[in-house]
Amino acid sequence: MVRSVVNLVWLSILGVVTSQDGPPTVSTASGKVRGTAQYTNDLPDKPVYTFLGIPYAAPPVGDLRFRAPVPVIPWEGVRGASKPGPFCPQPMDLQHVMPFRLAQTTTSEDCLTLNIETPTTNADDGLPVLVWIHGGSLESGGGYLLPFAPLAAHQDVVVVSFNYRLGLLGFLSTGDENAPGNFGFLDQVLAIRWVKENIRNFGGDPDRITIFGESAGGYSVSYHVVSPLSRGLFRRAISQSGVFGTNPVQLNPLQIARMQAEELGCDGEDTAALVDCLRERPVEQLLAGYNLLQIMHVGYNLKPFRPVVDGYFLTSTPEYLIRKRQASPVDYLxxxxxxxxxxxxxxxxxxxxxxxxxxxxxxxxxxxxxxxxxxxxxxxxxxxxxxxxxxxxxxxxxxxxxxxxxxxxxxxxxxxxxxxxxxxxxxxxxxxxxxxxxxxxxxxxxxxxxxxxxxxxxxxxxxxxxxxxxxxxxxxxxxxxxxxxxxxxxxxxxxxxxxxxxxxxxxxxxxxxxxxxxxxxxxxxxxxxxxxxxxxxxxxxxxxxxxxxxxxxxxxxxxxxxx
Incomplete structure (x- = not known):
């Protein structure tokens, strides 16, 4: 009873209420999930079935820190999906940045979750799917700052949002196999793949997926358009206020990684030892060291941890890949x-x-x-x-x-x-x-x-x-x-x-x-x-x-x- 009241309170902050009957339980490849229903303030009779905080990857902690994400371990029974998962660790308090009250303000390394808002859970409906990649300079933000219920309700589309690793945890690179980099992008790939494999049960068409995003989300989309790992996962793309040229690839990631290691008291000469040392540091120390790096060594408006050519997600610079016609020829807004x-x-x-x-x-x-x-x-x-x-x-x-x-x-x-x-x-x-x-x-x-x-x-x-x-x-x-x-x-x-x-x-x-x-x-x-x-x-x-x-x-x- 207490949990139901809490859910109703935070949903009411955003102008939505839970359904009396609740949405049906939906099966995924990872397990069953049960969410809630919400309504916009102009369509009180049209429920948007909402499933929040669904894990799409194992927690990237311990030995999985600074590694590609791995799929989540399936769960038994029915998992509650009524609250968004915590934001990924970031150097700022979003509540002091956004002008409105957030549904939740916690952060955790166990943050690789996604959210689904859909006007139907009929697997035969085959609605278009829009997968949102959030902005925040690849160092802050979260997938569920505001519900996408109005877009789902007014346009009869399925909308998915998700969290991905940010900043130092998401984009540190030593330029070799010890920390290739682009971990946040690899999180995004896994999230989109999860959507493609599971969205039919939420009323979506896995062959009509559009990835869209604003700012860092916009340039994330453009990197997926040129990545071989993302090919075939989506049909269309939308970049709002950001493309790969907005945040170009980092050409000297090892130099930045060593500077960060120095701030955190880690030996920067041997890259394996450097990464092992950073894996042992509490996340609070990593964020403090990240802030120091920006203050002490990085020029105004420049971000230390950025996309890199890792030979895996990104085989060359986007400019080269496009010039060589190696980009996905998707429809692009x-x-x-x-x-x-x-x-x-x-x-x-x-x-x-x-x-x-x-x-x-x-x-x-x-x-x-x-x-x-x-x-x-x-x-x-x-x-x-x-x-x-x-x-x-x-x-x-x-x-x-x-x-x-x-x-x-x-x-x-x-x-x-x-x-x-x-x-x-x-x-x-x-x-x-x-x-x-x-x-x-x-x-x-x-x-x-x-x-x-x-x-x-x-x-x-x-x-x-x-x-x-x-x-x-x-x-x-x-x-x-x-x-x-x-x-x-x-x-x-x-x-x-x-x-x-x-x-x-x-x-x-x-x-x-x-x-x-x-x-x-x-x-x-x-x-x-x-x-x-x-x-x-x-x-x-x-x-x-x-x-x-x-x-x-x-x-x-x-x-x-x-x-």
């Missing part, structure tokens, strides 16, 4: 928000006095630290930085500190998100895949009210609409519900329909928008998403040309001159 680096990322990165303006000197210093992973500038870093600053200078207000700050947000957003997304679109179409491209301009009303007027559609603004947040009573940490407007609800319905249509057919076009054309390099059409959407051609073409053609040519010429 990808895009960005129109001001990706406008507010959230610089604020969360603790930029000094961000929002109050920026001097030329600070802008230049931050840029030089930020371009290291995005521009192959060899010894010409200062010349490249000067060219970038000049290209983005506001010539009408060249010394205005607010204008300088605004241009900094634009150049960083273009470098990290817009230009890499267009490169990925060009590469995927060149490799034989079909692409639909977008730029989202809609800002949820409560976020617009809380930010300065000069901020456009910022990083994560799309997430609220795709998840269907306006159709849940989401409680802020202050205790009030988020005041979603009728316009928010209209835009959320539109984006949920676009995403679900793409998962169903490969064509995202909805009932109220013009036909969404396929993107090609000869006709780079994209959809400008808003309450009234429109088809445009050439996403930020001048700025994208600058990053994707002018800057590489400047770097090539500088490198030639040095020789």
């Amino acid at each position: 990808m895009g960005v928000n129109d001001h990706e680096y406008g507010f959230m990322i610089p604020r969360s990165s603790h930029l000094p006095n961000f929002g109050k303006g920026m001097t030329h000197e600070l802008c230049s210093a931050l840029l030089r630290m930020g371009i290291e992973d995005y521009v192959d500038y060899k010894g010409s870093g200062q010349a490249i930085a000067t060219a970038i600053l000049e290209n983005y200078r506001d010539h009408a207000n060249p010394d205005d500190i607010m204008a300088i700050q605004y241009q900094y947000t634009r150049l960083m957003g273009d470098m990290m998100f817009v230009a890499p997304t267009v490169r990925a679109a060009d590469g995927h179409t060149g490799a034989g895949g079909k692409v639909h491209l977008y730029e989202n301009h809609y800002v949820p009303s409560f976020l617009r009210a809380a930010r300065p007027d000069w901020v456009g559609c910022d990083h994560t603004d799309d997430w609220w609409m795709v998840v269907g947040a306006p159709f849940m009573d989401i409680q802020l940490t202050s205790g009030d519900n988020i005041p979603f407007t009728s316009a928010d609800k209209q835009m959320s319905l539109k984006m949920m329909e676009l995403w679900a249509n793409f998962a169903r057919t490969g064509n995202p076009t909805d009932q109220t928008s013009p036909e969404w054309p396929v993107y090609t390099t000869d006709h780079p059409a994209y959809m400008k998403l808003d309450l009234t959407s429109s088809v445009e051609v050439g996403l930020e073409s001048d700025r994208v040309t600058f990053w994707n053609k002018v800057i590489p040519e400047l770097a090539r010429l500088a490198d030639r001159d040095e020789l």
